[in-house]
Amino acid sequence: MNKSANEINVLAKTMNEDDVRQMIRFYFSRHLMHTSETNQMKVSIIFESDETFGLSTNDMLRIVSIWQDPCEGYIIFEFEGGNWIDFDDLSINELIRIMNVFDSL
Numbered sequence: 014m015n016k017s018a019n020e021i022n023v024l025a026k027t028m029n030e031d032d033v034r035q036m037i038r039f040y041f042s043r044h045l046m047h048t049s050e051t052n053q054m055k056v057s058i059i060f061e062s063d064e065t066f067g068l069s070t071n072d073m074l075r076i077v078s079i080w081q082d083p084c085e086g087y088i089i090f091e092f093e094g095g096n097w098i099d100f101d102d103l104s105i106n107e108l109i110r111i112m113n114v115f116d117s118l
Contacts, residue, residue, distance in 0.1 A: 015039045018116035022109065030105050037108045038100065041088050044115070045081035053078035053091065058114045060092065062107050076111065 016024065016036050025033045048054050058076040065073050078091045088100035090111065100108070 018112050025109060033105055037112055040112060042081060045079060045088065048080040049083050050080055053080040056115065056118060058111055061110050
């Protein structure tokens with residue numbers, strides 16, 4: 014289940030969502046191994062969701078940091094302005110989009 018972003022993109026077409034979600038979780042977890050709420054990884058990722066279709070990227074939210082709780086393992090995506098969303102609250106399509114942009118950074 015510990016796959017690269019390219020492998021996840023290929024496998025996502027044929028595997029069930031739970032397995033794909035777990036692969037994406039492992040992908041982010043290994044990249045966020047030494048992060049925490051006080052030691053966040055700074056990024057700049059436009060958040061494209063299913064509801065943002067047709068919006069200019071200037072009108073979309075931007076993920077500015079990502080971190081993982083070192084004890085519990087949950088993954089948080091933080092937006093400009095301080096709002097955040099938990100990994101488990103995102104759809105598979107949203108996670109794949111974030112992962113692909115993150116992988117290109």
